[in-house]
Amino acid sequence: MDNILTLAEGLIKSASNSSEKGIFFIKGEDKEEFISYKQVYLGALKVLYNLQLQGLKAGDELIIQIRDTDNKLFIHIFWACILGKIIPVPVSVTHRENASKVLKIFRQLKNPKAIVNEKCLEDLEKFIIGTSFSESLEKLEASSIPIDEITKDRGMGKVELIKQEDIAFIQFSSGSTGDPKGVVLTHKNLLTNIGDIIEGFNGSERDSTYSWMPLTHDMGIIGLHMLPLVFNINQYLMPTSLFVKNPVLWIKKINEHRVTITAASNFGLRYFLDKLKDTEYHEWDLSCIRKVFNGAEPIAVDIIKEFLYKLAIYRLKRDTMYTVYGMADASLAVAFPPSDEEFSCIYVRRDSLNVGQPIVELKKGEESNLSMELVIEGYSVKHCNIRIVDDNLNILEEGRLGNIEISGDNVTKEYYNNPELTKSIISEDGWLATGDLGFIKGGRIVVIGRSKDVIRINGITYYPHYIEKKCEDIEGISTGRIVACALEDKLIERDRLIIFLLFKRRMEDFIDFAERVKKLIGEQINISVDEVIPVKSIPKTTSGKVQRFKLVEMYKKGEFEESINNVSEVLSRKVMDTIAAAKE
Structure with missing residues (x-):
């Protein structure tokens, strides 16, 4: 991480490193493909040549919507954009519920090009034709670059001069509260946070990461792809669709490759546990796992307790469950617990959870119908600040519930091409309203949930x-x-x-x-x-x-x-x- 000022420099440094570190693409029980970071760099340069041949230049936008079975292609395109100072806009694959998302994003951009694989376009046409998005779909199709045009081996693209404050990519929100908003993430935002994450979980060169999360999600792209690449450690990528078909393969492969770092949400843990059932895997030894990052909204205590209990027979340690708080707007990480502690909880009276009021803490099991168990996520990471304010923006003291706001070098300064939204969420002095409710307990943040869900x-x-x-x-x-x-x-x-x-x-x-x-x-x-x-x-x-x-x-x-x-x-x-x- 030393002396790396941009993501492009991070890739180049890892590519030139003498050790053969890189990406393992998990394609099934016995199907894997490995590419080194040097191969990522060379593959990205080839794609960049073709993008520049298509007329794309520094500052142009490129939507990337590719099925997760093509993760290698996604990575080559993404890093081609980084090297060429083209702004990548990753978008999740279309299904009926979010068919309009890519077109809503397309409307928010200035003059985007798009790389959308054929199956995604077919699905879009099926869901969108005859709706109010039909015209936008036609424009998207007209701006699309055929995949076979960017994968040809014609030459090496020109790497642009990149500054810390330049936009690295646009992370559109996952859409848990409404229309997607484009979080502008600069090289400085991302590298600041990546450094803080490594320091927070006490990362070392002996670590490796495993992810089933999509590369269009902030944990997938930043925490479990960019971080290991820049840190020059091995990473294992499993398509989300493969996880859905065979969630037990996630832990099987972690055991096989002795992976140390992974992540899962409530959904992922519950889904895995449902499929695990009472089957025993005598060959498993999960003592290799150091951390399972869990930053769900909110973190389900019962699920993580069940996960730790059922995997304890395979030597999974209790302090592996790493209950954290983060979001795309912060380049991922906001708060981490100490890396050497087990996760901890607090019990509060649920009728004391009103903005501005002091939290009434209870003992475990006390007044069970009024007791609410909450996970204590941790302290703010090194370069991020947290404060709690009431509905009038008055700063609240520790122990009072309020709106969580954040600031720091890892926090976005704007939402792409949307000054009104930026002004409504980010104050003039740089405090960003997260939309979450919480309070501080012993210097650590406790998150209750989204204020809009109350x-x-x-x-x-x-x-x-x-x-x-x-x-x-x-x-x-x-x-x-x-x-x-x-x-x-x-x-x-x-x-x-x-x-x-x-x-x-x-x-x-x-x-x-x-x-x-x-x-x-x-x-x-x-x-x-x-x-x-x-x-x-x-x-x-x-x-x-x-x-x-x-x-x-x-x-x-x-x-x-x-x-x-x-x-x-x-x-x-x-x-x-x-x-x-x-x-x-």
Whole structure:
């Protein structure tokens, strides 16, 4: 890391290093491909030549939307952009729920070119034709560069002179709260944070990383690709689609290659545990793992405890679970716990979690219906500052709940081509409003959740993940399959509580689940559920975060009316049958 001022310098330095470090692309149980960092550099130069031949120059924008089975191609294109000072804009692969995302991004850019593989374009056409995005789709297709035109071996591109303050790439938000916003990340932002991350987890040249997260996600591209490349350690990349097919392969390969650093969200850990079941792998020895980064929103304590418990027989140490806080706006990392400690929690009264109020701490198990267990994420990383403010931007003392704001050399200074959004989120003196609620405990940040997700009923604040966690006590309901949402009702001047439940069985069976959910929330949280709605899928980001706003949007558009009517019909029949049985 010494004397590296830009990412381009980092790649060149790793490429010229005498040790053969690089990327292992995991393609299956017995299928892998290795390329050294020197090969990454040479491959990127070849792609750069072709991009420059297509007329792309320093400062131009290039959308990259490539399926994760082509991670090697993605990396060559991405680093070609870095070397040529072209601005890469990675975008996740299209599926029905986010088909419009790439076109929303396209509209926000100035004059972009795009590299979108053929299957992605076909999917876009299928989902977009006939909608308000049709014209944007035509423009995107017209600006697209064929993949076979950039992979030809014609020559080596010209590396541009790059400065620390130049834009490295645009990381568009994963979309957990609305339209994607383009986070501008400079070389200085990224290298500052990469250095802080390495220092935070006490990284060494003996480390290696393993990732199943998409390269379009900040943890995937920055934490588990850029960092090991610049730090010149081996990295292992598993396509997210392969993880979905075979999540146990993640840990199998970590064991096989003796990997030390990996990461997973609530979704990833839960998905892995569901597939692991009671199978035993006698060949596993997970003592090699030093850290499992977990920066979910919020971190699910029950899941990480189950993960550590089930893998303890394979010598996975408890202090490997590294509960951190971060976001793309901060170039990834905001707060880390000490690297030599086990994760820790705090128990608070949930009715004390109102902005400006002091947190009321409880002992474990005390007043269980009011107790809320929260993970303590840690101290701010070296070059990042954290403060807590109330709704009037007054700075709050330790122990009071408020809005989390951050500043520092790792924090973005603007949102791309959007001065109004920049002004609304980042203050003149550089403090960025994260949109998260939290408080400081012993100098460490504790994050409660997104402020936009808060549910307010009769003047009391409720947090959706708390409601969801309570419902998981019902057999058949697990993490990620139930979502609590607030729907503002101006007529009654309060939020309506809507529960969405992933359910694909008979409607008669759903009625029983719905009644049990309503009863549990009424008895244990003392609020009434307005509606419980069965859904066939729950929209999530590429990293598994639930997109509550999409469920609310779909509800407002009437997309659940048929399901609601079906529930009403079955419920009516059940009531009539009960009355008839009573008469008999």
